Amino acid sequence: MLVSHAAADVYRCREGGRIAFSDSPCEGSGERIKVAPAIGQGAPIDETSPSAGA
Structure with missing residues (x-):
């Protein structure tokens, strides 16, 4: 398996x-x-939650 770790600058x-x-x-x-x-x-997503479809 080949894994790529992309690095990018982020500014605040x-x-x-x-x-x-x-x-x-x-x-x-x-x-x-x-x-x-x-x-x-x-x-994991709780698909029984009322907000799951929002």
């Missing part, structure tokens, strides 16, 4: 009092953040 920016995330550097202030890839398949 402040825009108009809100926080935004981007794949390119922010204008003005912002910072590059380190993001680790997700591991595993996540939590």
Whole structure:
């Protein structure tokens, strides 16, 4: 099995009092953040939950 670990830069920016995330550097202030890839398949979906179809 061949596994590829893609790496990408992610930047956290402040825009108009809100926080935004981007794949390119922010204008003005912002910072590059380190993001680790997700591991595993996540939590199973409970299809009996009322919000499952939402």
